[in-house]
Amino acid sequence: MRLGDIAPDLRGADPSLDIVGVTADSRQVAPGMLFAALKGAKFDGTRFAADAVAAGAVAILAAEDAGIDVAVPVLRDPDPRRRLALMAAALAGSQPEVIVAVTGTAGKTSVAEFTRQIFAAAGHTAVSIGTIGIRGAVDVPGGLTTPDPVALAKELADLAGAGVTHVALEASSHGIDQRRLDGVRLTAAAFTNIGRDHLDYHATPEAYLKAKLRLFETLQPDAARTVVNPDAPGAGAVLAAAPGAFTVGRHGTGLTLVSTERHPGGARLVLEGEGRHEVDLPLIGDFQIDNALVAAGLAIVSGVPAAEAVAALASLKGAPGRLELVGRAHGAPVFVDYAHKPDAISAALAALRSDVPGRLVIVVGAGGDRDPGKRPLMGAAAAAIADVVIVTDDNPRTEDPARIRAAVLAGAPDATEIADRGEAIATAVAMLREGDALVVAGKGHEEGQYVGDRVIPFSDHSAVKAAIAAL
Numbered sequence: 063m064r065l066g067d068i069a070p071d072l073r074g075a076d077p078s079l080d081i082v083g084v085t086a087d088s089r090q091v092a093p094g095m096l097f098a099a100l101k102g103a104k105f106d107g108t109r110f111a112a113d114a115v116a117a118g119a120v121a122i123l124a125a126e127d128a129g130i131d132v133a134v135p136v137l138r139d140p141d142p143r144r145r146l147a148l149m150a151a152a153l154a155g156s157q158p159e160v161i162v163a164v165t166g167t168a169g170k171t172s173v174a175e176f177t178r179q180i181f182a183a184a185g186h187t188a189v190s191i192g193t194i195g196i197r198g199a200v201d202v203p204g205g206l207t208t209p210d211p212v213a214l215a216k217e218l219a220d221l222a223g224a225g226v227t228h229v230a231l232e233a234s235s236h237g238i239d240q241r242r243l244d245g246v247r248l249t250a251a252a253f254t255n256i257g258r259d260h261l262d263y264h265a266t267p268e269a270y271l272k273a274k275l276r277l278f279e280t281l282q283p284d285a286a287r288t289v290v291n292p293d294a295p296g297a298g299a300v301l302a303a304a305p306g307a308f309t310v311g312r313h314g315t316g317l318t319l320v321s322t323e324r325h326p327g328g329a330r331l332v333l334e335g336e337g338r339h340e341v342d343l344p345l346i347g348d349f350q351i352d353n354a355l356v357a358a359g360l361a362i363v364s365g366v367p368a369a370e371a372v373a374a375l376a377s378l379k380g381a382p383g384r385l386e387l388v389g390r391a392h393g394a395p396v397f398v399d400y401a402h403k404p405d406a407i408s409a410a411l412a413a414l415r416s417d418v419p420g421r422l423v424i425v426v427g428a429g430g431d432r433d434p435g436k437r438p439l440m441g442a443a444a445a446a447i448a449d450v451v452i453v454t455d456d457n458p459r460t461e462d463p464a465r466i467r468a469a470v471l472a473g474a475p476d477a478t479e480i481a482d483r484g485e486a487i488a489t490a491v492a493m494l495r496e497g498d499a500l501v502v503a504g505k506g507h508e509e510g511q512y513v514g515d516r517v518i519p520f521s522d523h524s525a526v527k528a529a530i531a532a533l
């Protein structure tokens with residue numbers, strides 16, 4: 063494609079230059095491609111410009127001030143990551159008609175999953191894209207929560223080609239900040255909540271929130287198609303960025319939660335929005351009510367009639383590994399959950415507390431090479447609600463696992479420490495009696511334990527099942 067067609071406003075560029083593809087990774091360059099030399103968290107991509115040219119790059123895209131001396135044209139842009147995303151989208155071609163994005167500290171995967179299920183119930187060919195991959199009409203295992211912009215543009219074009227018309231995707235703060243979504247034509251956007259996470263990447267909590275707000279300020283600025291629960295932590299900032307947003311929940315006006323009647327398997331909801339609706343949501347936990355209403359809101363602002371969106375809630379299935387009932391030990395339910403941040407641990411435990419007359423047990427650990435500040439808060443969140451806390455390992459990556467456990471234990475001084483995750487799960491399962499419940503938190507759908515630079519196959523599902531079988 064001619065550069066003039068994919069980046070008509072790029073200054074200093076010859077519009078007739080033919081570009082066969084774009085990439086930000088010099089190792090992926092093939093002859094005829096443009097290489098984007100980006101400053102990253104680990105490397106400065108400008109140092110790979112010469113390699114890219116040697117591999118056949120016909121142009122380099124770089125920041126205004128990047129020092130690059132190569133024999134091919136260097137195209138300058140003040141925001142080269144955004145430019146890369148826009149070029150990738152233009153090169154890839156079509157996108158599904160309706161693409162909605164959800165951001166927030168917790169609940170993105172669940173909301174994307176629910177929105178896809180509602181779209182499908184309304185008769186659309188739909189997928190969700192996020193932490194657990196592409197799911198729905200097409201299934202591809204996951205990598206990043208928000209894919210990199212070149213891969214995403216290609217995936218969206220392939221999905222459109224395969225007849226997918228509706229997509230619900232997760233917008234991580236990293237993804238928004240790194241412009242991975244700038245080439246995506248968004249119909250609607252939603253916010254779940256803000257809590258403690260990723261302060262290893264974002265300098266301050268304010269910077270973390272600001273990164274998320276970019277979804278509403280820049281990527282999908284139509285307030286009428288912004289969905290938020292005004293009672294959610296952080297909602298005020300979203301409403302300030304998108305006044306007139308479609309609001310959901312008890313104090314929402316687009317889809318109002320009139321009443322909730324909880325029962326052990328879920329909750330009966332009375333809702334108001336384009337009429338009055340009653341529906342039985344088959345999911346445990348108040349947080350799932352929040353997620354389901356945000357998902358319904360996304361579907362409604364994207365054109366699904368409210369009555370259809372609400373009716374679809376009756377058959378929602380939780381995302382794999384999100385408060386998923388995996389088995390029973392001496393009658394006590396055992397759940398696998400993906401809580402790996404303080405608020406998620408609180409939400410998952412609170413979801414069960416009132417239905418557990420006996421002991422509520424949690425097996426929990428924190429990931430290595432991730433925000434260390436959240437570790438004691440995770441321990442404290444677990445200790446505040448659970449009766450028994452077992453602290454174990456969860457992807458220590460390149461850190462010393464004992465130090466990570468010590469940091470979690472600092473917030474949960476009465477907890478038991480069992481380093482080996484399989485042993486921790488087996489111990490927890492063995493102590494269960496009728497009336498108790500166990501939450502194995504942190505890994506959800508994951509199938510490996512990252513230790514150093516190795517991935518050891520490990521699944522909480524399998525470990526729970528093995529422990530129950532061994533009783």
Ligand SMILES: CC(=O)N[C@H]1[C@@H](OP(=O)(O)OP(=O)(O)OC[C@H]2O[C@@H](n3ccc(=O)[nH]c3=O)[C@H](O)[C@@H]2O)O[C@H](CO)[C@@H](O)[C@@H]1O[C@H](C)C(=O)N[C@@H](C)C(=O)N[C@H](CCC(=O)O)C(=O)O
Pocket residue numbers: 086087088089100101102103104105106107110205206207208209210211234235236237240242
């Ligand atoms: C910290 C981070 O987010 N890094 C992401 C970022 O990489 P980067 O630009 O910082 O990369 P870098 O390694 O410093 O390299 C700089 C540049 O040099 C290039 N390079 C590097 C080496 C080389 O030989 N040649 C070359 O050209 C790289 O391709 C890159 O363009 O951009 C890359 C392309 O989009 C991502 O793959 C990469 O994700 C890494 C693998 C990652 O682990 N990210 C996690 C933290 C992440 O994004 N998580 C979020 C949130 C999850 C959640 O909310 O829980 C997600 O969306 O998954």
Ligand SMILES: Nc1ncnc2c1ncn2[C@@H]1O[C@H](COP(=O)(O)OP(=O)(O)OP(=O)(O)O)[C@@H](O)[C@H]1O
Pocket residue numbers: 166167168169170171172173193207232254255349350352353381383384385399400401402405406407409410506
């Ligand atoms: N609305 C919510 N509020 C608080 N906690 C929640 C909410 N939704 C889910 N959780 C908790 O967070 C965990 C992860 O949920 P989910 O995977 O939907 O979130 P996510 O935002 O996609 O997370 P990640 O950023 O890791 O991909 C769940 O297992 C549950 O414990």
Ligand SMILES: N[C@H](CCC[C@H](N)C(=O)O)C(=O)O
Pocket residue numbers: 207402428429430432456457504505508
């Ligand atoms: N997307 C999240 C997943 C964390 C899952 C948890 N098991 C951990 O390793 O901390 C991250 O990479 O921070």
Ligand SMILES: [Mg+2]
Pocket residue numbers: 170171172192193194207232
């Ligand atoms: Mg997710």
